[in-house]
Amino acid sequence: MFGSNTQSKRSFILSQQPPQPQVQGEAGLNFDHIKRSIAVASGKGGVGKSTCSVNLSVALAEMGAKVGLMDGDIYGPNVPMMMGVRAAPEVVEGKLKPVEKYGVKMISMAFFLEEDQPVVWRGPMIHGAIRQFLADVDWGELDYLLVDLPPGTGDAQLSLSQTIPLTGAVVVTTPQGVSLADAKKAKVMFDKVSVPVLGVIENMSYFTIPGTGERHEIFSSGGGKKFAEEYGVGFLGDIPLYIGVREGGDEGNPIVLREPDSEPAQAFKAAAKSLMEICDSLGGDGPKKETVYF
Structure with missing residues (x-):
């Protein structure tokens, strides 16, 4: 899928023995070129x-x-x-050098795999890959x-929270209770690693x-807004079910470009x-967090 030299590039990502997780904002790594880093x-x-x-x-x-987009789903990369x-x-x-399209720089484990090849790794190797995606990729200056x-x-x-000082996280949910x-568990997890949740998308x-x-609320509705109110975080909005979203994802043409005037x-x-606007309200380049040990 990605050309004849996929094997050599795969070797690059596997070339270093992955370090064990230690602390948030890992020593020796400099992310001054990235103004704001946000986990989704x-x-x-x-x-x-x-x-x-x-x-x-x-x-x-x-x-x-x-903008840069890092595919942190090592087991199921589909960005x-x-x-x-x-x-x-x-x-x-x-x-x-990250691949760029639609004005977005990207890195993904999918670039180093055959199309049907699974990733069968333990935690330390996941940490190593995430660290390399952050430290060994020439992201350039990013907002x-x-x-x-x-x-x-x-x-x-x-691993992410231990490697880079995150500005915050966006939590995505659907309306139903499950x-x-x-x-909510994701919110509690981010609290434990001192990463603020900036907003919720339903x-x-x-x-x-x-x-x-x-209008039909197939999976119920309003749960995301209630979540935001309960935890005092921003509500970024609700996204409707729409066939063009799915089609755009399959075609590699995101809905914001495919049908820019659609709901x-x-x-x-x-x-x-x-x-x-939420990031701008934080001032500077985002919050500075204390180191968190595990």
């Missing part, structure tokens, strides 16, 4: 977290920001497919680095019947604007 997370899989990561990134880039990327990153002077995390509260989430219960909030405008595209743009 969910407690449960299947809520559309990667869809939100991709569309938020593109929307921020459309607003003039310098390249959703962004329509077929080229692999090059290695230049010992650094990976925002969004990190699309895997669902849950495991190795990738801890998803909200896991989203995805698949409702479905509007074409032609009639009749979900407008919702993603509004969410990106709200996220930008």
Whole structure:
């Protein structure tokens, strides 16, 4: 999928013995070139977290920001497919050059795998890959680095918070109770590693019947807003169910570009604007956090 030299590039990501997790803001790493780093997370899989990561990134880039998108889902990387990327990153002077499309710089484990190849790794290797994606990629100057995390509260989430001082996190949920219960666990996890939750997105909030405008709340509605109110975090908006979102993801053409005037595209743009305003309200380059030991 990514060319004949995939093996050599895969060797690059596996070339170092991955370090054991130690502390937040790992010593020896400098991230001054990244103004704000934001984790996009969910407690449960299947809520559309990667869809939100991709569309938020593109929307921020459309607003003039310098944006990077790191696919932190090492076991199930799909950002390249959703962004329509077929080229692999090059290695230049010992650094990976992220692939750029739609104004967004990207890195993903998918660049180092065959199409049907699984990743069967233990936690320390996950930490090593995440560290390399942050330290060994030539991101350049970024206003925002969004990190699309895997669902849950495991190795990738801890490794990220231990490696780079995160500005904060965005939690993606769907309206129904089972998803909200896991989203709350994600919030508690971020509290424990001193990462503020900047906002919540409620995805698949409702479905509007074409032609009639009749609105159906298939998975219930309003849970994301209640979550935000309960925990005192920002509500970035609700995203409707819309076939174009799915089609755009499969085609590698995010909905904010594919159908920029559609209801979900407008919702993603509004969410990106709200996220930008929340980050701006923090002052400077975001909060400075205490080191957290595990």
